[in-house]
Amino acid sequence: MNTDDQTPFDLDIDPWRPVFHVAPPAGLLNDPNGLVFWQGRHHVFFQWNPKGCTHENKSWGHRVSADLVHWETMPIALEPSEWYETHGCYSGSAVVDGDDLVLIYTGNVRDAEGRRETRQCLARSRDGKQFSKLGSVIDGPLPGYTTHFRDPKVTRVGDGWRMVLGAQTDGLQGTVLLLASTDPARWEAVTELLEAGEHGYMCECPDLFRLDGEDVLLVCEQRETKPGKGSGNVAGWIAGRLDPASLAFDHGAFRRLDHGRDFYAPQTWEAPDGRRLMLAWMGLPEQDDAPTVAHGWFHCLTLPRELRLVDGRLLQSPAVELEALRGPARRVRAPIVSGERDFPELVGETYELAVALDPRETADLAFDLRVAGEEATSVEIDRAGGVVRLTTRDREGTTVALGEAPLDGPVDLLRVFVDRSSIEVFVGDGRIVLSARIYPSPGATGVRARSIGGAVVAGITFWPLAPRPTAE
Numbered sequence: 001m002n003t004d005d006q007t008p009f010d011l012d013i014d015p016w017r018p019v020f021h022v023a024p025p026a027g028l029l030n031d032p033n034g035l036v037f038w039q040g041r042h043h044v045f046f047q048w049n050p051k052g053c054t055h056e057n058k059s060w061g062h063r064v065s066a067d068l069v070h071w072e073t074m075p076i077a078l079e080p081s082e083w084y085e086t087h088g089c090y091s092g093s094a095v096v097d098g099d100d101l102v103l104i105y106t107g108n109v110r111d112a113e114g115r116r117e118t119r120q121c122l123a124r125s126r127d128g129k130q131f132s133k134l135g136s137v138i139d140g141p142l143p144g145y146t147t148h149f150r151d152p153k154v155t156r157v158g159d160g161w162r163m164v165l166g167a168q169t170d171g172l173q174g175t176v177l178l179l180a181s182t183d184p185a186r187w188e189a190v191t192e193l194l195e196a197g198e199h200g201y202m203c204e205c206p207d208l209f210r211l212d213g214e215d216v217l218l219v220c221e222q223r224e225t226k227p228g229k230g231s232g233n234v235a236g237w238i239a240g241r242l243d244p245a246s247l248a249f250d251h252g253a254f255r256r257l258d259h260g261r262d263f264y265a266p267q268t269w270e271a272p273d274g275r276r277l278m279l280a281w282m283g284l285p286e287q288d289d290a291p292t293v294a295h296g297w298f299h300c301l302t303l304p305r306e307l308r309l310v311d312g313r314l315l316q317s318p319a320v321e322l323e324a325l326r327g328p329a330r331r332v333r334a335p336i337v338s339g340e341r342d343f344p345e346l347v348g349e350t351y352e353l354a355v356a357l358d359p360r361e362t363a364d365l366a367f368d369l370r371v372a373g374e375e376a377t378s379v380e381i382d383r384a385g386g387v388v389r390l391t392t393r394d395r396e397g398t399t400v401a402l403g404e405a406p407l408d409g410p411v412d413l414l415r416v417f418v419d420r421s422s423i424e425v426f427v428g429d430g431r432i433v434l435s436a437r438i439y440p441s442p443g444a445t446g447v448r449a450r451s452i453g454g455a456v457v458a459g460i461t462f463w464p465l466a467p468r469p470t471a472e
């Protein structure tokens, strides 16, 4: 069974097809777009090339869900059909305007010489299914900026609207622009939220929202890559205070949102109970191949996560709705791990593993997941080195780094979500998160703990995860 009601996949044929993450039936998915709760349902749109696993033909795929667990596939919301979007209906957002759902997105055009044109465009819908395009409301480039000008995120503020946009200055520096309006079709007052020169050569997919008394900006920086320094595309967060009159953003430092290899273009929305939820693309722009391409699809979204800001830290936790995926819990109490210990009772391809740890524990500890012989994906708490590390090793014994984060204190809890070809690790209260795609062999289903020094683990809880049929 798959979360996607209209595309029943054969999980035996495709060992990497997820069962509780949003993934495309075919083609390439990238950024989540237009996240909004409207008329009783969460709407999730996403950048989608339905025609192939390449970054072309960007359209908006569309899913809806009342519970963040069961997803219904809707018709494609936007696809390039007009002169102002010939090379893609790029990323953007959704707002509720009266009875309508309004999408604001970037129309991307390339001319015969490859020169780019970008415009911020509107589309409106009464039923949330069919969208009528209204064309451009902001033509780029704005004076002082290049045509790298995209990804409008619009929010309602009082009686008006506010938009943040990714931009590049004429000096080829990344920044985020803030525009204000009383009508989504007319925009004015451009201010720069970030200092050009400190945020890479381009800023993509900004999002600005109130969280626990502060203004938080999410932004993806594109930086020059240096050999051995990892991806130049980094998604991060910046907390500060936006002056409502001058629109100046007095802010702190950029900090990475997720320390795993595969995380980009996060976007947030507000749940009806006021929680700030976030989804991101579990992939990166420079990736052009993966084993799933042989099965005709590429990439998926992360799990929906709730964000909170506590004592200056951004905490991410899996949306509480995901507990509905849990099957019967299997518990292992007080396992003392010396050397290696296998848990034959904990096997699977889709599960949540919660490991309670004694925060006074000093021994190094690792959990190997999706184990078969040499093959495993490992979450390591390296207390001596002061890091948490995610790696994967294939059948031949080749190890690949999937992420690393500094440990800034004792660890009392690890929560790990495995969905066939993805792993998301939440450390402690969610102050460290690592997300990555993995491609284990179908038979790799084991769980093993390893310790150097004999670690005392307070308890392990394992839940098989699967969406259950809903009552009609």
Ligand code: FRU
Residues within 6 Å of the ligand: 030, 031, 047, 058, 090, 091, 092, 106, 150, 151, 204, 205, 264, 265, 285
């Ligand atoms: C980020 C991004 C956006 C753009 C979209 C195109 O991944 O490059 O800036 O709107 O993807 O698919």
